[in-house]
Amino acid sequence: MDAYQRLADNLAAAGIDVPAVKDKLGAQAIETPSWGYGNSGTRFKVFPWPGAPRNVYEKLDDAAYINRLTGAAPTVALHIPWDRVDDWPGLSQYAAERGIGIGAINPNVFQDEIYKLGSVCHPEAAVRERAVAHMIDCCAVMKATGSGLLSLWFADGTNYAGQDSMSDRKARLERGLAEVYAHLPDGGRMLIEYKFFEPGFYHTDLADWGIAYATALKLGPQAEVLVDTGHHALSTNIAHIVSYLLAEGRLGGFHFNSRRYADDDLIVGSGNPFELFEIFCELVSAGDAAADVAYMIDQSHNIEPKLEAMLVSVLNCQSAYAKALIVDYPLLRERQAAGDVLGAHRVYVDAFETDVRPLLAQVRLEQDRPPDPLAALRADNYAARAAAERGTAEMGGGGYPG
Ligand code: PSV
Ligand code: MN
Numbered sequence: 001m002d003a004y005q006r007l008a009d010n011l012a013a014a015g016i017d018v019p020a021v022k023d024k025l026g027a028q029a030i031e032t033p034s035w036g037y038g039n040s041g042t043r044f045k046v047f048p049w050p051g052a053p054r055n056v057y058e059k060l061d062d063a064a065y066i067n068r069l070t071g072a073a074p075t076v077a078l079h080i081p082w083d084r085v086d087d088w089p090g091l092s093q094y095a096a097e098r099g100i101g102i103g104a105i106n107p108n109v110f111q112d113e114i115y116k117l118g119s120v121c122h123p124e125a126a127v128r129e130r131a132v133a134h135m136i137d138c139c140a141v142m143k144a145t146g147s148g149l150l151s152l153w154f155a156d157g158t159n160y161a162g163q164d165s166m167s168d169r170k171a172r173l174e175r176g177l178a179e180v181y182a183h184l185p186d187g188g189r190m191l192i193e194y195k196f197f198e199p200g201f202y203h204t205d206l207a208d209w210g211i212a213y214a215t216a217l218k219l220g221p222q223a224e225v226l227v228d229t230g231h232h233a234l235s236t237n238i239a240h241i242v243s244y245l246l247a248e249g250r251l252g253g254f255h256f257n258s259r260r261y262a263d264d265d266l267i268v269g270s271g272n273p274f275e276l277f278e279i280f281c282e283l284v285s286a287g288d289a290a291a292d293v294a295y296m297i298d299q300s301h302n303i304e305p306k307l308e309a310m311l312v313s314v315l316n317c318q319s320a321y322a323k324a325l326i327v328d329y330p331l332l333r334e335r336q337a338a339g340d341v342l343g344a345h346r347v348y349v350d351a352f353e354t355d356v357r358p359l360l361a362q363v364r365l366e367q368d369r370p371p372d373p374l375a376a377l378r379a380d381n382y383a384a385r386a387a388a389e390r391g392t393a394e395m396g397g398g399g400y401p402g
Contacts, residue, residue, distance in 0.1 A: 003358035011326055011359075021325045025363045030256075030317045031075045031103040031296040032066060032310055034059040034083050039393055040300040048394070049306055051387030056083040057094060058390065062307060064098035065382055069373040070314050071364070075103030077151065077296055080138050082108065088144035102145040104191065104253075104296060107138040110155035110199075118156035120176035121169035121205045132176045139183040149253070149294055150184060151226060152177075153193040157200015157207075169205050174218060181219045190223045191252035191294065192216055195231035198263060208232075209241045216250055224252025228298055229275070230263040231255075239278035246286040246293075253294030254279075256317060265300040267309050269316030276316065277352050280324035307383055311373060315360075322356035 008018045037059045039052045053059040056078070063076040076095065085091050092102050109119035109131040117123060119131035138150060156173070158164050177190070184190055194212040195204055206212055209225055216223035225245050229238055245251035256268040256276070269276040283290045295317065301309045328347050335344035361371035370376035377383070 004362040007355070007358050008362075014328055015330070016326050016328070021322070022359070022363050022366070024325055025318065025322055025360065026071070026367060028072050028318060028321055029074050029295065030072055030314050031077050031294065032063050032073050032314070033077045033079070033296065033298055034063070035079050036297060036299050036301065036310055037062045037306055038082075041302040042300075045302075047303060048392045049301075050392045051383055051385075051390050052306060052393060053386075054390055054393060056085060056091065058386075059083070060091075060095050060098060060100065062310075062386070064095075064100050066307065066310050066314060067100050069311060069370060069376055070318070071367050071369045072318055073310075073314050074099075075101045077104040077106055078102060078141075078145075078147075079106045079108055080134075080141060088141055092145045102147050104149035104151040104294065105138045105141050105145070105147050106151045106153070107135045109134055110153075115155065117164070118169070118205070119154055121154070121156040121164075121172045123164060123168075128172055128176055132179050135180040136183045139180065139185065139188070142188055143185045148185075148188050149191055150180070150188060151191045151193065151253070151296075152180075153195065153226075153228075154206055155199050157197075157204035158202045159200060160202050163202065166203055166205075173205055174215060177215065177219055177223075181223060184222055188222065189252055189292075190216075190219065191226035192223060193226040193228055193231070193255065195228065195263065196233055209245065213245065213248070213250055216252075224250045226253050226255060226294075227251070228255035228257070228263075229268075229272075229279075230257045230259040230265060230298075234261075238275060239282050242279050243282045243286075246282060246289050249289065251290070251293055253296055255296050255298030256313065257297065257299040265298065267299060267304070267316070268297055268313035269320055270312070273316070273320065274352060276320040277323050278348075280320045281327055281348065284321075284324045284327070285329065305383065308374070308377060311377055315373060318360055319356055322360055323351050323354060326354060326356070326359075327351040 011018050037053050039046055039048050053062055067073040095101055109115060114127050120128055122128050142150060181190055192212040192215055194206045194208050196207045197204055212225040216225055258266040258268055258270045258272050260271050297313050332344055332347040364371050
């Protein structure tokens with residue numbers, strides 16, 4: 001008997017609906033970021049990668065390739081102005097011809113000189129107005145590309161006690177976002193991302209999920225919280241945050257990445273597979289309440305091959321989801337209700353320790369995808385062709401970690 005059949009039989013014997021699990025795995029969608037394909041790095045150095053895309057069209061080509069290998073990465077997030085083009089409908093068409101779509105639109109209100117002291121929280125009205133105007137412009141990009149998500153992250157914060165009034169900055173933030181909110185397309189959602197430090201090291205205006213959540217509540221039902229897994233103090237229980245936001249109906253989406261120290265932006269699930277699994281368990285447990293959550297990757301590659309890094313991130317999301325789907329939830333609830341501390345924990349551990357690779361391989365085979373996408377990528381000449389066609393970009397010194 002082959003490995004898949006053995007696993008499917010074991011799961012069925014444990015009461016898991018294997019066809020339903022396979023359907024869910026087949027429908028999983030993880031958005032990849034345009035900025036994860038291009039040359040990126042750390043603040044110390046950006047090493048140019050042979051074949052890194054030179055423009056947004058080539059980024060879409062690469063994203064389409066990852067989607068062809070996995071069937072699980074059907075959309076791409078754009079960062080404006082990094083990905084700005086004159087013809088937005090043309091860009092959407094270009095993506096559609098390659099079997100993918102445009103995902104979240106990310107305004108950039110942190111790289112220009114004027115944003116040294118912040119954007120929407122800046123002490124000068126003229127700077128705040130420019131930031132708001134850019135985000136309103138991005139609402140127009142949403143309409144032109146058919147994107148349903150405006151994904152906001154601000155580098156706003158201060159470095160020293162007394163540098164600026166934290167309460168005035170809060171009021172400016174809320175006023176600015178309310179203006180942007182009014183320009184969201186019908187049905188469009190504003191995702192508010194928080195980060196507890198960097199580049200501000202004394203305070204960050206949107207420091208944590210609580211501030212992002214309170215801001216979303218004030219703005220209205222189209223505003224939700226975005227959880228970037230690298231944006232918390234070490235040992236924060238992210239699964240708890242996810243569970244709370246899901247229960248309150250305000251979990252907008254994720255930026256997945258892995259970290260050991262700070263906002264390391266490493267390959268998703270590479271250093272923290274159990275944490276990723278815990279998060280997916282909350283999402284699976286929430287059922288329909290998680291239906292609209294946007295799953296996005298936000299990572300930055302410094303020394304690793306970009307396509308392979310992105311692929312591994314998608315595969316690790318699939319694996320975490322598969323393990324979360326095969327948790328024996330009725331048994332878990334039973335043991336929880338009985339106060340069986342370690343028995344309940346064991347249910348999680350059993351699922352986490354199950355080798356789900358044969359299950360995922362089977363799902364891929366049934367979708368006419370390579371059963372081992374990583375081996376397929378390594379055997380393929382896509383990356384070598386891209387390197388030959390695109391060459392290696394000239395790079396300067398440092399760059400924002402992304
Ligand atoms: C900031 O660290 C961040 O996580 C935000 O999501 C940005 O949009 C992204 O990185 C790229 O700079
Ligand atoms: Mn992020």
